[in-house]
Amino acid sequence: MTTNITTDPQHYIDTEERFGAHNYHPLPVVLSRGSGVHVWDVEGKQYFDFLSAYSAVNQGHCHPHIIGALTQQAAQLTLTSRAFYNDKLGSVEEFVCRLFNYDKALFMNSGAEAVETAIKLARKWAYLRKGVQEGKARILTASGNFHGRTTGIISFSDSAESREGFGPYLPGFSIIPYNDVDALEQALKADPDICAFLVEPIQGEAGVIVPDEGYLAAVHALCKQYNVLLLADEIQTGIGRTGKLLASYYDEVQADVLIVGKALAGGVLPVSAVLANNDIMLCIQPGEHGSTFGGNPLAAVVSIAAMEVIQQEELPANANAQGMVFRGRMYQLQERYPNIITAVRGRGLLNAIDIATDLTFTAWDVCMALSRNGLLAKPTHGHTVRFSPPLVITAEQMTECCDIIEQTISYLADQ
Template structure:
């Protein structure tokens, strides 16, 4: 399969050349330069429109430039954007209260990026282990899952098995044990063997790996095992949370409540970087003044937007949209099984599609979709991830499915 049949225009080439010259090459983007966005669609510098089927890795659950979020942002921009946490601001309290109501937790700790929120959860779990559980100093262990993706800080890549993310960044942070995702017996064995375990960290659905779903009942088994062992269950819902899967949180599909929620991406409405963890007093109460912080964490602009995001989620319309449009997406993709598709995993409006290697790689198909007006992302060679904004219409998903079918057919010919 040819990577791209359509030649890039002069404006596209100029923008790409400038970016490649002056910005570190830590990504490998498709050759499209986006200039504007509205709802589920974006327009490039050549004036061509594309359906955004990635939605900023779920940061754009509410689409590009949602009117409610823009209005709240504009209002806050005119009032106050940043203060030091040496002082209170009038937006943090309302945001924190509503996020606690959304999660059912007593306290929240806001940060900026998803990786920062994960790091925060790790620090809280370790401190809880020492101060509350009584684990001996420097013996705290956190169990993680093989195939995980929680960010790219030095500590996080220490327990990653992604060679690209990990290679050449050692020495690595100790204190982590990996078990296979979905294998409850392996987790239970570690909890029985390791006396210093303070937490189990997992994504309810492994997004970067290709929207890998856990076996039915697995999250409930993890919850029960953590409770029995007296360790914290930490759910990284940075990608899977905030209506993406058809429920507010992916854990909700099994009625599971973790000890710590890790949130980010869509919490900032696609406008600002906003993340947070939420937990009860017995867990987050270990954080004291000066023991953790961030210059921008809890800033009034981000909190105002996050507050509006929570209000939008409270209506249930976005969860319902993810279920309805997700069912349409799943049915359309499953109909392509045997026609270049070998497997489909879908939960809400979030899908991982495995391709027959005979038709090319996932990146090859991403180029073919780009030619047909759809922006998507490959992962792990022969898999495509799809995560359209939750504001996508029935016609939008139909357009995506037609483009996907046509791209497969062109690749097979």
């Protein structure tokens, strides 16, 4: 079989429509190349990438240090399964444990797999350490959460789009309001079988919802008080995205269980990890959990290289600095067009603006107009536009991108 090579984007769109499942609704842009903060479509048009594959490409597209590690290891050994030791897994486990200050790491592939791993770990801990009766452990989650799309995870989603038509749902979960410390305390008081609270330090898919200052610290204190594990889902907020290595660090919180993924491998491979100390992690024993590809030598080498880029290029600091520039410009734009932009939110380079719902255009239309002007972003929840460029973006590039957003909003306002 040969693949036709063409610069006609409609050819690729039509092929996907014919042979692929219709489980996404992409912008009609067909990308073929990326470098740093830029991507190019099949016609050669250059764009600023302000989605970063949902924060998986924090280090920029095709970073040479990461690609170099990938190609060198790919020619040597890619997969052994966990039936045998390999000479790379221990190195990446040590690297991330020292980086995030935990005793143990358990590597998986996708972010959803890591969340499922954390859930299993919390339940096992509940039965072995907390003394919860077998089958009774409960886990709290927050309203507006997004942790993945497996049947287990959607069981504690309150998004109709994620849930409807996929039941029956997995029991053992309760949803409490996000950013509500009192609601958490009431739930913990009422049910001694609660073993964990799974939460995003900033909710990404919900529209970049930033909780009150000190929220996570108060949550962590309550979890300690009631002997409940805090599971921090930093798959999207971690690895420098919000201006610190982890968003939890804004509240000086070290979660009991840390879940990371996406940028852990710089967008080169699907790699995720769950980190915890020995008293929690060692509740799982051989044969009780695993993954054929989890912890493979190729992923191990790529992950070390990806994290080295984060450290050596001081990307969290750059995310903090450029994020302040971005939000400053967006606040000015909101003042100019308050009837269009109803809110500006974010931290570091995880940001969003809300588009008024009574206009002749939508957030989707804003993203389409931005793409025509050379900037790619994606709407969420119908009225929110997320902006999350690679953390390697320079001050000059950020200024140019803010100009594009301003020009786009100005144009739409005049229509």
